[in-house]
Each structure stands twice: as C-alpha cells, then as structure tokens.
Amino acid sequence: MGIYFKYLWIHFKSQMEYRTSFWLLSMGQFFIPFTVFAGLYFLFEQFGQIRGWKFFEVALCFGIIHMAFALSECFARGFDAFSSLVRNGEFDRLLVRPRTTFIQVLGSKFEFTRFGRLLQSAVVLVWALTNLDIEWSVVKAVTLLLMMVSGIFIFTGIYILAATLCFWTIEGLEVVNIFTDGGREMAQYPLNIYQKWVTRFFTFVIPFGTVNYLPLFYILGKNSGNEIYYMLIPLAGSLFILPCLLVWQFGVKHYRSTGS
Amino acid sequence: MRVHLSVLKLRMNIGMQYRTAALAGVATQFFWGFITIMVFEAFYEHASTTPPISLKELITYIWLQQAFLVFITMWFRDNELFDLITSGNIAYELCRPCELYGFWYAKLLAQRLSSAFLRCFPILIISFFLPKPYNMTMPPSFLAFLLFLCALILGLLLLVSISMFLYISVFVTLSPMGSLLVFSVLGEFFAGLIIPVPLMPEWLQIAANVLPFRWTADFPFRVYSGHISQHDAIIGIIIQLIYLLGLIWLGRAALNKVLRKVVVQGG
Numbered sequence: 287m288g289i290y291f292k293y294l295w296i297h298f299k300s301q302m303e304y305r306t307s308f309w310l311l312s313m314g315q316f317f318i319p320f321t322v323f324a325g326l327y328f329l330f331e332q333f334g335q336i337r338g339w340k341f342f343e344v345a346l347c348f349g350i351i352h353m354a355f356a357l358s359e360c361f362a363r364g365f366d367a368f369s370s371l372v373r374n375g376e377f378d379r380l381l382v383r384p385r386t387t388f389i390q391v392l393g394s395k396f397e398f399t400r401f402g403r404l405l406q407s408a409v410v411l412v413w414a415l416t417n418l419d420i421e422w423s424v425v426k427a428v429t430l431l432l433m434m435v436s437g438i439f440i441f442t443g444i445y446i447l448a449a450t451l452c453f454w455t456i457e458g459l460e461v462v463n464i465f466t467d468g469g470r471e472m473a474q475y476p477l478n479i480y481q482k483w484v485t486r487f488f489t490f491v492i493p494f495g496t497v498n499y500l501p502l503f504y505i506l507g508k509n510s511g512n513e514i515y516y517m518l519i520p521l522a523g524s525l526f527i528l529p530c531l532l533v534w535q536f537g538v539k540h541y542r543s544t545g546s
Numbered sequence: 547m548r549v550h551l552s553v554l555k556l557r558m559n560i561g562m563q564y565r566t567a568a569l570a571g572v573a574t575q576f577f578w579g580f581i582t583i584m585v586f587e588a589f590y591e592h593a594s595t596t597p598p599i600s601l602k603e604l605i606t607y608i609w610l611q612q613a614f615l616v617f618i619t620m621w622f623r624d625n626e627l628f629d630l631i632t633s634g635n636i637a638y639e640l641c642r643p644c645e646l647y648g649f650w651y652a653k654l655l656a657q658r659l660s661s662a663f664l665r666c667f668p669i670l671i672i673s674f675f676l677p678k679p680y681n682m683t684m685p686p687s688f689l690a691f692l693l694f695l696c697a698l699i700l701g702l703l704l705l706v707s708i709s710m711f712l713y714i715s716v717f718v719t720l721s722p723m724g725s726l727l728v729f730s731v732l733g734e735f736f737a738g739l740i741i742p743v744p745l746m747p748e749w750l751q752i753a754a755n756v757l758p759f760r761w762t763a764d765f766p767f768r769v770y771s772g773h774i775s776q777h778d779a780i781i782g783i784i785i786q787l788i789y790l791l792g793l794i795w796l797g798r799a800a801l802n803k804v805l806r807k808v809v810v811q812g813g
Binding site (some may be wrong): 291307310311314317319320321322324325329331332333334335336337338361430461463466468471472480481484 | 570573574577578580581583585588589590591592593594597723724727731734735736740741745746749750
C-alpha cells in the first residue's frame with residue numbers, strides 16, 4: 287500500500303508542474319457536468335417531478351453518482367488508459383517487477399483535474415442535503431458514505447473489466463463507454479424511473495441499484511425496515527469488484543506481448 | 547471548386563475505412579437514445595401541464611439526434627489540424643495553391659459526412675422498427691421531409707463554419723483545450739443535446755435563438771417531427787442561410803488575418 291501512495295505523490299507533483307494548465311483543466315471539468323445539472327434543473331422546472339421523485343431527491347442521487355464517478359476516474363485512471371500500456375508493450379515491464387500488476391497499473395496514471403468535477407458534484411450534494419428534510423442518524427450518515435464508496439468500487443470494477451478486454455483486443459473499445467459514461471448518466475436518476483429490464487440489469491449484473499436506489503429510499507425515509515440491512519446494501523454492491531479482479535488475474539495470465 | 551470536391555471525396559474515402567469503430571459507436575448511441583427516451587417518458591407520465599413538445603415528437607427528435615450526432619458535437623475534431631498549427635507544419639499547407647479556408651472546410655465537411663453516412667443508416671432503420679412508444683415516426687408530409695433535408699444540409703454547413711473558428715482560435719492560443727471546452731459546453735447545450743430546446747425555460751430559448759448553435763441541429767430535427775410548421779421552416783432556412791454566409795465571411799476574414807501574423811519557427 288505504501289508504494290501506492292508513493293505513486294500518488296509523484297503523479298501529483300508532476301501534474302503540479304504545469305500549474306496553470308492544471309487549474310484550467312480542473313475548471314473545465316467543473317463546467318462539463320454543470321450543463322448536465324442545469325439541464326436536469328430545467329426539466330424539473332418544466333415538469334415538477336419524475337415518477338414521484340422531487341428535484342432535491344434526484345439532485346442527491348446526481349451528487350453521489352457524479353462524486354463516485356469523479357473519484358474513480360481520478361484514482362483508477364490507470365485502468366481506463368490501459369490500452370496504451372498494452373499497445374506499446376509497456377506492460378511487459380510491469381510484469382518483471384516484484385509487485386502485483388494491479389497496484390502498478392492503478393498507480394500508472396492519476397487524473398487530478400477531476401477534482402473540478404468532484405467539487406461541482408459536491409456542491410450539488412450539499413445543496414440537495416440542506417434542502418431535504420432528513421432525520422439524520424449515524425446509520426444514515428454511514429449509509430450515505432457507503433453509497434459513495436460502493437459507487438467508486440463499481441466504476442473501478444467496470445474500468446478493470448474494460449482493461450482486461452484490452453489483453454485480447456489490444457485497442458480500447460468504445461462500447462465500454464456504455465457502462466462508464468452511460469452508467470453515470472443513467473444512474474443520476476433513481477433506477478425505478480426506467481423500464482424493468484434496465485432496472486434489473488443495473489441491479490443484478492452491474493449493481494448500480496445498490497448505490498442510488500435501495501439505500502436512497504432509506505435515507506429519504508421512504509420505507510421502513512431493518513436499518514442495518516439498508517446500510518449493508520451498498521457494501522454488497524462493492525463486492526462487484528471481486529469478480530472483476532478475478533477476471534483481471536485471468537487476463538494477465540493470458541497476456542501476450544505485442545512485441546513492440 | 548473542383549479542388550474542394552476532390553479533397554471532399556478523398557477524405558470521405560479515408561473516413562469510410564473505420565467501419566468497426568462506427569459500429570461500436572452505433573451501439574453506444576442506441577443505449578444512449580434508450581436511456582434518454584426512458585427519462586423523458588418518466589417525466590411525461592405525470593406532467594401536470596401539457597409540455598411544449600409531445601412525447602412522440604420528442605422521441606423522433608432524440609433518434610435523429612443520435613443518428614446525426616456528428617452534425618452536432620464539437621468534440622468531433624481533427625487533431626491533425628491542431629498539430630499542424632502548433633508544430634509549425636502549417637507551412638506546408640500554406641504552400642498549396644488553394645485558399646486555406648476552403649481547403650480545410652472541405653476536409654472537415656468530409657469527416658463529418660463520412661462518419662454520419664456510416665452511423666445514421668443503421669440507427670434510422672432500426673429505430674423505425676422498434677416497439678411502439680420507442681419507434682421513430684415518418685415526417686408529417688413529403689414537403690416537411692424535403693424541408694428537413696434542406697435544413698439538415700444547411701445545418702451541417704453551418705456547423706462546419708462554426709467549427710472553423712475552433713481551429714482559427716488555436717492560432718492565437720496554441721492549445722486547443724480551452725476553446726474546445728468553451729465551444730463544446732456552450733455549443734452542445736444550446737444545440738439542444740442535453741435538453742431539447744423547446745423544454746428550456748423562456749429566457750434560455752431566446753438566447754438559443756440568437757446563437758447560431760440551435761440552427762445546426764435542433765431546427766432541422768423539429769422540422770422533421772412536425773413541431774415547426776412549414777411556414778416557419780422556410781423562414782428558418784432563410785435565417786440559416788444568413789448565418790452561414792455571415793459566419794463563412796467572418797471566418798475567412800479571421801483566418802486570413804491570423805495567417806498574416808503566423809510565425810513558423812524552423813525545425
């Protein structure tokens with residue numbers, strides 16, 4: 287784990303060398319989801335509600351998902367940009383080092399400019415929380431935190447799966463964007479507004495439902511039940527990353543260098 | 547003009563090579579289209595007042611948006627041109643015996659056209675045969691269809707003339723990131739990619755009408771779905787023409803001006 291923080295620190299310092307560029311790119315990252323959120327706001331101004339969900343409830347969902355996305359893009363960027371490692375043969379070098387490939391790929395790249403996006407979604411989250419009447423308790427606060435953690439794990443899991451595909455395809459695949467960018471766009475609304483098959487797919491195959499739907503009910507006080515059970519749902523979602531890691535190990539075993 | 551046509555043809559042929567990439571793009575756009583439609587479906591279900599655009603028109607609008615996505619997006623760009631400008635290889639381009647504006651215009655136009663050719667037909671054909679609420683519908687009349695084609699082509703020409711400014715700005719800033727960001731965030735929002743223009747609040751619609759972005763894609767799609775009447779469509783086409791001529795004139799003047807100042811440092 288120590289080596290991971292070392293990687294983190296080196297990348298941070300190297301990105302800070304181009305300070306103006308860093309700030310400008312972060313600003314850019316701030317404004318991209320901003321228009322998406324503005325669009326959401328205007329839709330609620332027009333329609334008032336979406337299948338019974340009010341604006342601030344959806345904003346809460348939006349904030350959590352976008353924060354999870356920004357964090358996973360910042361810290362798991364190495365997997366996102368993995369195809370270039372395979373294509374130019376850099377991955378061979380990682381294999382001969384006495385550390386796990388997972389840590390090394392994870393540490394191969396960080397995108398600190400995503401803090402702009404993180405800040406934007408954090409502002410949305412805080413705005414939503416101050417406008418919602420939630421009876422706070424420790425369990426609820428922990429649930430909120432776990433929702434975000436679970437979101438990060440799920441997005442990272444998708445990045446890992448996409449990276450594993452690169453062992454066979456060499457090129458990165460655009461289709462994977464369906465699950466990362468598409469997953470983010472979809473999960474910014476509570477899952478039950480979609481058709482059954484979408485809801486099922488994104489609960490049981492890629493468990494976004496455990497991030498933005500079931501625990502959301504509990505936090506907003508929309509249903510009663512065992513509190514601990516609801517708190518643990520996001521944790522179940524985080525388990526998604528385990529099969530992803532297994533697939534990754536399998537992929538590494540079947541890696542054939544491109545030779546370049 | 548003949549030079550421009552052959553550049554157009556050549557670039558089209560190059561663009562048509564990337565068929566697998568286009569296929570992957572089509573899959574992504576289908577998913578995107580479905581998600582967007584379901585969100586709007588959920589919004590429409592309990593709408594208290596009648597929304598300014600019907601769900602049927604909106605679904606057609608979204609499929610057209612997905613089919614002709616490259617006619618809207620600013621991030622669909624030519625990195626080669628950016629590299630030319632920043633690396634100084636622009637000198638070669640200046641040696642060519644034809645005007646740079648027209649040459650680049652034809653190049654950019656061809657890229658968008660070839661990409662759209664590969665993507666639009668599968669999306670349009672499949673979206674016609676989708677089950678009921680999700681399917682795309684025919685235009686209300688043949689005349690509306692002709693007006694749509696006319697508006698779509700003018701919209702594409704207009705978009706290319708807007709994107710030319712992106713490349714011109716790189717002469718000044720030397721890095722495409724900033725202008726790309728401003729153009730794509732503003733351009734895509736006001737072209738109705740995030741929410742359709744009729745669903746925006748009044749004051750934003752006024753802003754969208756004044757800016758050129760809406761006329762590239764939002765306008766032709768609404769002509770197709772019948773949301774804009776034929777009479778208004780003809781007026782709209784005239785506005786498109788005025789914008790197009792104005793922007794080409796302005797872009798050409800701006801390009802010639804930056805070219806006069808351009809400094810190529812050997813190497």
